[in-house]
Amino acid sequence: MGMTRQIAVEDRKQSIPTTMQAAVYRGVNDVRLEIVPVPKIGAGELLVKVHTCGICGTDLKKIATGSHSAPRIFGHEISGIVAAVGEGVNEFAARDRVVVFHHIPCGECYYCRHKTFAQCPTYKKVGCTAGFEPSGGGFAEYVRVMDWIVKRGTVRIPDQISFEQACFVEPVNTCMKGIATLHPEHSETILVIGQGPIGIVLSVLAQRRGATVITSDLYPERLTISKSFGLELQIDASRSDAVKRTRELTEGRGADAVILAVGGNGLIRSAMDATRPGGRVLLFAQTVSGEATFDPAAVCVDEKTLLGSYSASVELQEESVRFVMNHDMDLERLISHRFPLANSLEALNLAAHPKPESMKIVIQPGSVWEGSSA
Template sequence: MKAQVFRGVNQLSYEELPVPTLADDEVLVQVQVVGLCQSDIKKILYPLYEPPRIFGHEMAGIIAKVGEKVTDWQVGQRVVVMHHIPCMRCQYCLHDNFSMCEVYKNISTTAGFNASGGGFAEYVKVPGHIVRNGGLILIPDRVTFEQASFVEPTNCCLKAVKKAQIAPGESVLVTGAGPIGLMFVMLIKYFGGKAISTDLIPSRLEKALSVGAEAAFDARDPNLTANILALTNGMGVDTTLLAVPSDKAFFQALECTRRGGKILFFAEFPDQLEIPINPNILYRREIDLMGSYSSSYRLQSLAVDIVFNQRIDVNALISDRFSLQELPAAVTRATSPQSDTLKILIYP
């Protein structure tokens, strides 16, 4: 099979590899489409993981083979593949902190080498733990592979929306109108909130308005805070979701979030970046700071319902399609986006 192997920082090698062999409780999936995630890009461009590895985790495909002890799944079924499933028994899981679970972190789908998702390959192996515990989701005939590939990122965004307790009627500032920021806008509208979007690219601001934002502003606008206060009766937004790793966006969030409001970090910031803050700002204004990382097993059924029943329009997020061989070009496109670049899909 063909695969894009991470051989070092910004070194992807298009190689011929053996198709993964299965244990008796495992499943082999032929990958039809895999989303290019910002976390994949960071893993490729920065020294975060030891090579060799095969990344890619927003996967949808067709079951190509099942182990002898697998009885619930059959060759030919169309499935979403979740690359992590928690143990549901450790203290983290019992507190719904599923992404902190050691089983969640260490057992993953693989196309070879150290298990790292494996979606950037023609075939991916699904471990028995994931097969047995809800990591394969049957795709209805009415749903395309492209749409199905959005289940995992939708879950991640849902987790943040639920953690921030966004309620009907609330105003939410979303910093960044890339594919994740736009998905936040859609979900906020779906749950009855009012989204305000910021970005640096005019076409993305227009896109935010088209998918449901109440307003959209250039993040460099010197009147940004005044504009947001005017939209919120002088109070500021109830919640800010930071969908870009920008310290400037954080300080804008402090200015634009009301007293008693919440600021949630969703984007991963560079490790070397430190943000100085006077703690009295949080104390006197009772601002809650929180983070949301990865997906929640608790929300998997809801994510599936939202995507499969088209509660949000994930098709509107797709801008580019690349073959697996073109993955390096896709990474370049994502890091130097054109005016219309949003979600990039890869086709093994």
């Protein structure tokens, strides 16, 4: 599907309109479909026409909590086609298919030299925008890609790879970072609680490291998809007690490590209980601050370690690009819903209130490219 559309678009001369549609965040739980100016680009910059943009849990959190000032245009899992290049850009040309990162460190400052990239002043700036305060901008027809992102954070998509597959580079990177933090050993058994798209990617990555992976979810629909990715050892948490079952599968010990890939704090206790003494628990989806209950003696006496991981790592950028662009995993199959930009409010609403059958949800401004003069 991606290929025919792409050819249809490439055959036509691209003309860039002056206005475009965008899903604009106007305040807490208030996103509106608006007509905004197409961003202007300067020297060293790119204008990218967005084909697909994944909806990320962090977008939903920002919309629901009002953690960021309004107005903004969110969306940072962006794949698309170069529509225009600024003066002095030689690495890319119009019609190149690309993925763009939204945070990239400078590589030269004190913090970069000491490998604390997240403290780099350049890294802290968002390098893609569709207007207003830069916030990714993928929920719009066009994004402006700033010069440092053009130099170090724009990646060409190979011909045989779809825009849908390509938009997983950033989420895969966040999962790779989580797995690096957990550092699974070859002989270990790891329980991954939650088999949404991120839980499945985490499970596959842990399995590729040689760990034995047990997955669990309340929804049989998700377990079916998870199984199709080679994750055979499953617990249907709607029918059996995941903690008990994990112990049964590990000679009564519990898993060497547990990854919690379900939001909220309700399962932290279970995750700790399912871990063996001396084991570790990775909180991967606990992005909202608040208070949670766990047994302090599980940490002190049983020596269980609580770990966390959030966002992407620039050090894993190349590895995540390779994984996605080599098609090491058929990530497109994790997409359950595709919405045109015009229906982005519906898309965000579904993502915020997932159904058993919902997996990755993407907004596709590029879904109207075929047969239109855009």
